[in-house]
Amino acid sequence: MTVTAFSLAVGLVLFLLGALGVLVRRNVLIVLMCLELMLNGANLSFVALAQAFGDLAGQVFVFFILAIAAAEAAVGLAIVLCVFRNYRTVDVNEAASLHG
Amino acid sequence: MEAAIVILGVLITVCACGVVFSRQSLHSALWLVAVLFLAGAYFAVLDAGFLAVVQVLIYAGAIVILMVFVIMLLGADAGAVKSVFRLPAYLGGALGGMLAGVLIVFALSGAKVELAPVKGSGLGGGTAEELGRELFGRYLFAFETIGVLLFAALLGAVILAAEQKRPLTPGRGLRAVQEVRKAEIKENVD
Incomplete structure (x- = not known):
């Protein structure tokens, strides 16, 4: 197993663990x-492939993903604040007014 | 394969499990800091020195702090939900088993993947200078777009999170309807 394959495997583990957490x-x-966590898994894969192919494009994309993660965290936390203000809970199952 | 990478990979996996399976959100946040630091170290090993620094600065330094701040704002015990997991245990187990199956298949096939020689990748460490040259050369438009996106996200976050001091005022249409109604009531009274 090469370093690249191992790194891709670690990235996949991170992504799957993150997906499991989001679902569960x-x-x-x-x-x-x-x-x-999922974004970090993708980042790790990008960096591993950038190194494998000797191309900086992968690292530039990681940079962009970092910026998008920052934007996502800011907006996401603002939405969490709104939800908490309206429902008084952080349980995602409770915020189901549109459920019908 | 370098021993450092194996150790880092195992530690990252363990800490990621901590994020997913902690009962309290604050513990999850602390595990997340560990994951991000370890991922930064991993980046450094993989010839991405600048990204390693940026990872620690932005992720561990800004994003997680923001999360901890919100956890504290909502009260650390706001996470006291009825049950930690959304799905019944057997469904979660099945889901985890499926993911583990995917992983095992990948690991078995990944053993045969030979992508490229790893040593001497020609990246030269991924320093700020090289990355900046790419960022402001080939990817200048994308960089500017990201700037616009960040600005929009900032505005959106402020608008969403700002406490609304007064109720929303009715718009022009609603006001017209109200005036007509008032006039009707007046006529009826007269």
């Missing part, structure tokens, strides 16, 4: 953190 957890803050 009820606390919306932890769901957001698991989202960051």
Whole structure:
């Protein structure tokens, strides 16, 4: 197993763990953190492939993903604040007014 | 394969499990800091020195602090939900088993992946200078777009999170309807 393959495997593990957390957890803050885990898995894969191919494009994309993660965290946390103000809970299952 | 990478990979996996399976959101945040620091170290090993620094500065330094701030703002015990997990245990187990299956398949096939020689990748460490040259050369438009996106996200966050001091005032249409109604009531009274 090469370094690249191992790094891709670690990236996949991070992504899958994050996906599991997003699907399974009820606390919306932890769901957001698991989202960051998924982004980090993608980042790790990008860096590993940038190194494997000797191309900086992968690292530039990681830079962009970092910026998008920052934007996502800011907007996501603002939405969490709004939800908490209206529902008095951070349980994602409770915010189901549109459920019908 | 370098021993450092294996150790880092295992530690990252363990800490990621901590993020997903912690009962309290604050513990999850602390595990997330560990994951991000370790990922930064991993980046440094993979010839991405500048990204390693940026990872620690932005992720561990800004994003996680923002999250901890919100956790504290909502009260650390706001996470006291009825049950930690949304799905029944057997469904979660099945989901985890499926993901583990994907992983095992990948690991078995990944053993045969030979992408490129790793040593001497020609990246030269991924320093700020090289990355900046790319960022402000080939990717200048994308960089400017990201700037606009960040600005929009900032405005959106402020608008969403700002406490609304007064109720929303009715618009022109609603006011017209109200005036007509008032006039009707007046006529009826007269």
